[in-house]
Amino acid sequence: MFTKDKLLKFLLALAVFAVVDAWVFTTLRTSMRSNAATVRQNALVLLAKSAPEDPGLRDDWLASVSTSLPGGAAVYLVPSLDDPDSYEVFAADDAVLNLWHELAATEDAQKGLESAYYFENYASPVKAMLSNTQVRLFYAPITDEAQGELLGIAVFMAPETAGSGIERLLIIFALGAFVLFAALSGVARFARDSIVGYSVLVLSALAIVFIIFPLAEAFRLSFTVDDKPSLAIWIDALSGSHLQSLWGSIRLGIWTATTSTLVGFLFAFVIHRTSTRGKKFLSAIAQMPVISPPFSLTLSIILLAGNNGLITKQLLGLQNFSIYGLGGLILVQTIGMFPIAYLTLAGVLQGLDATLEEAALDLNAGRWQVFRTVTLPLAVPGILSAWLLVFTNSLADFANPLLLAGNYRVLSVEAYIQVTGRNDLGGGAALSLLLLLPTLTAFFIQRNWVSKRSFITVTGKPNLKLVEIASPGVRVAMTAGVWAIVAFVIALYGTIVAGCFVKNWGIDYSFTLSNIGEALSRGKEAIRSTLSLAAMATPVAGLIAMASAMIFVRKSFVGKRVLEAVMMMPFAVPGTLLGIAYILAFNKAPFLLVGTGAIIVINYIVRELPVGIEGGVASLRQIDPSIEEAARDLGADESMVFRSIVLPLVRPAFISSMSYTFVRSMTAVSAVIFLISARWYHMTVLIYNFSENLRFGLASVLATTLILIVMAAFGLMRLLVRDTGAFDKTITR
Amino acid sequence: MAKEPVAVTIDHVTRIYKNVKGRKDVVAVDDASFVVNPGELVTLLGPSGCGKTTTLRMIAGFDLPSKGAIRIGGEDVSALPPNKRDTATVFQSYGLFPHMNVAENVAYGLRIRKVPKAEIDERVKRALSLTGLGDYAERSPGRLSGGQQQRVALSRCLVVEPGVLLLDEPLSNLDALLREQMRVEIRRIQKSLGITAVYVTHDRVEAMSLSDRVIVMKDGRIRQIGSPSIIYEQPDSVFVAGFVGKVAFFPVEVQGTDSGYCACSIRGKTVKAGSRAPEVAVGKPAVLMARPESLRLGRPDEGIVDGTVRQNVYLGSSIESFVTTEYGELLVQIDDPAGKHVAAEGERVSVSFNEERVRVLPANAE
Incomplete structure (x- = not known):
């Protein structure tokens, strides 16, 4: 609601605030500068007092001045005994000497020398350039210890850097105060729904400070060496060895994505396209690795096939076998990531209308022909989508x-x-930015191209028919394959549990309970902080996700799409990059957060928001807007509508977004490993430390504990959002 | 629920949707002005996309006018959000809160207004009995029929005693029989409470049977305002005539427009039409409109135009006879057909009309 009158008043208020802001700022700056000047002068006076009487030490002193005054220098003047107006000049180098000769004749220099002659200090207002640094001159007498006799005069050329850091901060705060005032009063004046206005402001601030700013800092600092723009970091990052690592990541990603998609398709096909038994069980096992903590699968692979592995060493007695390397990685990533492919493809195969296959059979196509000409082509977008999703995950995988x-x-x-x-840090930032390239490419292809090519048609009717298009022999082979993989997954988890009770894996397999006591006592603090950090992030992330979803679905405002894109960005950004970006951005004022628990909580929230928002958006799209309008119409304001209508209606999405955040925060590692401190530690990092030190028993206990916590969280969620079917019926239009 | 009814004034309201992607702006409502008198039920009638729902949403506050003002009871509410306006809306899709039972749904507005608990219970009870839902208080809205859900939505609005009741195509999701019942019921309740109401529909029968006055809209503009009988019998344009009922048009040449009558010639014959639209004048293109009940069939060469009966549709109280003529197919309604001679299908007939009942309209304007 813009009117001229309102706009004028708003501008007037801004002007008044700007004047006050500027006044406070200049006052503070002036007093700070004079303060800083006093401090600097005192330091220079002390420096002058340290000047040696002995002419032999004079050069050493001059040299020492340039180290205690970085970028500055001093001139040592010794008045000649006959003529008080002429001096003998000593300096560390010719540049200083030349500068002094330039200045010596000026009136100001005479004034300075005269003051020093009478044992007075003189801070000259004159500025000069000493090898590209702006310096100010300061004249101080050099006396003997009794301060009775003038030995000489020190002329300091001190660079004006002191206090500039604080001044920059002051500018940031002054500008920040103005922006804040302008934004808040603008919303209060012009927005019809001020609550929505404020929410958009808060979200934008969140997005700018905790997503854009750190990434921009990481980007900027990767081009900065010693506070100067430089390409050195990138030249190093793009050198042969790092490019090799990039290729290593991509090669691993391609392998893992391919094998995971194959395994995922096998599972999806057997579960959703054949009439095999135990579908629920298979499906549950196939989803299990999604929620398993980092390091746990690796740990169990090492226990089974590592250098002292149960299978490789004890059972097979292999000597030169090594699980470490590309092969082992593909194996462990495939087990960990095929569930992503499975979940994607399960949706696709479930959504395919069996009538199509029936029609093909009816037209006399053979089973294999049906699969090749109908089922597979319809599933292609889903397969591509699954492949790209796993690829992105594999690239970002760190644990x-x-x-x-x-x-x-x-x-x-x-x-x-x-x-x-x-x-x-700069090098790390550059390397993780390098990782962003393939990740983002895959992410955007998946988002904007593949996912729009889906053939799934939502008819609303459950697809109860099942057409067996696999011949019995093929079916048996596929089912056997699925069960073999399931057995392997169970064995991996069994190994972790077994690891808890073994004294010294690989050497001494005797039963013990001592691991549990030791791990829990050494990990007590980590468990406590991991739990409390995740517990803090969970409700906040859930609420923000639902509020953002409501704003994105129901409100329109300038820049909505940009805000949405930024908020969704952390989904595609590798955790390593976000972690490094956070330490780079938040280790200095005005956001000094490194070492606090807050930075970890914020990181959790920012990273897990996209999934929560997507859930909220999907569930809000199902809800008839007139339900909210009715509440508005009956007198509820925006926040009341959100509390009394929206939140209860999106409860399933709300709870699942919270449990997702909780689980992901409990199992985080790639970003959090950079952000932990002695006080705020994370269980996953402790598991890593134990594994690195070959304390596999302790690592197993912690991994098992983590798995149990995560499973409990999921169980609780299932309980809370069990039956919503009857309820959903009336929500949809 | 006695409260002094208020008036609603729409004062030169325009709503333009800016289309950002380089396409043209859409004028949803174009300089609309009308007044809804206290206690009156006014219907906004028009085809979809005519701006009627946009107008209603601007009264409720879900949409803001680009130009002009909306006043409720003399107060300019143009800039107020919906929760600050004394209106209550019955939505097309009901908008019931699925996580609350019927009584909680109805109580919602009162809870927001911080009405004491005892009074809420009392008023909810009264509102539910008014709409015949007394026994359904504890039910979840998802387990009610469409008609019952409609009543809950209505009770929820009435219980807060709004100054203005807004109804946005409230009956469009109901089947035909239920629609007729609810129509009568809504009108009964509205009249008994004496509440000001604005009703949006695209169904002309609904508009005719419910309203004190009807506002016909098209392409964002108001085409005519009047009582149902005025709109039906004395439309001012071809569009309004055609939209509110079946009608036949005959091109005519206007010869004179003295007093109420309008003399015009059609196929060389002079006709004295009973009325004319204000814009009709000698020399301007004009058409003569006749409702099916004003048309008569006769022997060939005895009427205005000859034709062949294509089909007779027997409706009990009347027969609709479709006659193919050079003016296209004309619908002639034969009332009380029992015992009358009705021309058989394929028979040659002539069509004539009751001159008192026909009206001359400008031909070019819609």
Whole structure:
């Protein structure tokens, strides 16, 4: 509702605020500057006092000045005994000497020298350029210890850098206050639904500060060396060895995506397109690895097939076998990620109308022909989609390669080593940005191209018919394959549980309970902090997700699509990059968060929001808008509508988004490994540490604990959103 | 539920939807003005896309006018959000809260208004009995029939005693029989409460049978405002005439427009039509409109135009006879057909009309 009058008043208020803001800012800056000047002058006076009487030490002192005044220098003047107006000049180098000769004749210099001559300090207002640095001159007398005799005069050329960091901060705060005032009062004045206005503001602030800013910082700092723009980091990142790691990541991604899609399709086909028994059980096992904590599958693979593995060493007695490397990685990633392909393809195969296959059979096509000419072509978009999703996940995977890569190099681990091993944050940022390229490409192809080519038609009628298009022999073979994989998955989990009770895996297989006590006592703090961080992030993420979903579905405002895209971005950004970006962005004012629990909680929320928002959006789209309009019409304001109508209606999405956030936060590693501190530790990192130190018993106990917590969370969710069928009927139009 | 009824004023309201993607702006409502008097039920009637629902949504506050003002009871509410307006809407899809039972649904508006608990119970009870839902208070809306859901939606609005009741095609999701019942019931309740109401529909029968006045809209513009009988018998345009009922048109030449009558010639014969639209004048193209009940069949060469009976549809109280003529197919309604001679299908007949009952309209304007 723009009117001229309102606009004028708004501009007036802005002007008044700007004046006050500027006044506060300049006052603070002036007092800070004078403060800083005093401090600097005191330091220079002290420096002058440290000047040696002994002429032999004079050069050393001059040299020491340039280290205590970075970018600055000093001139040591010794008045000649005969003529008080002429001096002997000493300086560390010619540049300084030349500058002094330039300045010496000026009136200001005379004034300075005169002051020093009478034992007075003089801070000159004159600025000069000393090898590209702006310096100010300061004249101080050099006296003997008794301060009775003038030995010489020190002229300092001190660069004006002190306090500029704080000044920058002050500018940020002054501008921030103005932007905040403008935004808030703008919403209050112009928005018809101020609550929506404020929510959009809060979401935008969240998106800018915790998504755009850190990523931009990571990007900027990857082009910065010693505070100067430089391409050095990228030249290094794009050098042969790192490009090899990039190729390593992509190669692993292609392999894993292919095998996972095959396994996923096998499962989806057997479960949804044949009449095999135990479908529920198969489906449950096929989804299990999704929620299993990082390192757990790797851990169990190492226990079974590692250097001291049960199968490789004890049973088969292999000597030169190594699970570490590409092969082991493909195996463990496939087990961990085929569920993604399965879930995607299950939806596709369930959605395919069996009537089509029936029609093909009716037209005298053979079973294999039906599969080849009807089923498979219809499933192609789903297969591509599954492949790309697994590919993205494999590229971003960090936990498995960290333990299992051996000499095989992948980018996510490389970035981690760059940061923790070489303490090179910029390099780590560059490497993880490099990872973003293939990830984002795959993500956008999946989002904007493949997923729009779906042939699934939602008829609303449940598809009860089943057409057996697999011949009995093929069916038996496929079912056997599925059960073999299921047995393997169960064996992997069984191994972890077994690991808890074995004294020293690989060497001493005797039964013990001591692992449990030790792991729980050493991990107590980590368990507590992991649980409390996840518990803090969960409700906040759920609420924000539902509120954003409501705003995205029901409201229209300028920049909605941009905000939506930014909020969805963390879904495609590898955790490693987000973790590195967070330490780069939040280790300095105004957002000094590194080391706090808050940064971890925020990271959880930001990373898990996209899934929650998608769930909320899907569920809101099902709800007739006139339900909310009716509530508005009966007198409820926006927040009341959200609380009393929207939240209860999207309850299933709300709860599942919360449980998703909880589980993902409990099992996070790739970003959180950069953000943990001694006080805020994470169980997954502890599992990693135990595994690295070959304390497999302890790692197993923690992994088992984590699995149990995660399963309990999912069980609770199932309980809370069990029966919503009758309810859904009236929500939809 | 006694409350002083209020008036609704729509004052030169225009609603333009800006279309950002380089396409043309859409004018949903174009400079509409009308007044709904206190206690009156006014219907907005028109084909889909005519702007009637947009107008209603602007009164409720779900949409804002681009230009013009909306006043409820003299107060300019143009900028107020829906929750600050004294209106209550019955939605086409009911908009019942699925997570609340019937009584909770009806109580919602009162809870928002912080009415004391005891009074809420009392008023909810009264509202439910008014709409015949007394026994369904504890039911979930998902387990009610369409007609019952409609009543819940109506009770939910009435219980808050709104100044203005808004109804957005409330009967379109009901089957024909139920629609007729609810039509009568809505009118009965509205009259007994004396509440101001604005009703949106595209069904002309609904509009005719319910309203004190009907506003016919097309393409965002108001075409005519009047009582149902005025709209039906004395439409001012070909569009309104055709939209509110079956009608036959004959091109005519206007010869004179003195007093109420309108002399015009058709096929060389002079006719004195009973009425004319204000814009009709000598020399301007005009048509003569005749409702089926004003048309008569006769022997060939005895009427205005000759034709052949194509089909007779027997409806009991009347017969609809479709006659193919050079003016196209004309529908002639023969009332009380028992004992009358009705021309058989295929027979040659002539069509004439009751001059008192026909009206001359401008031909070009819709």
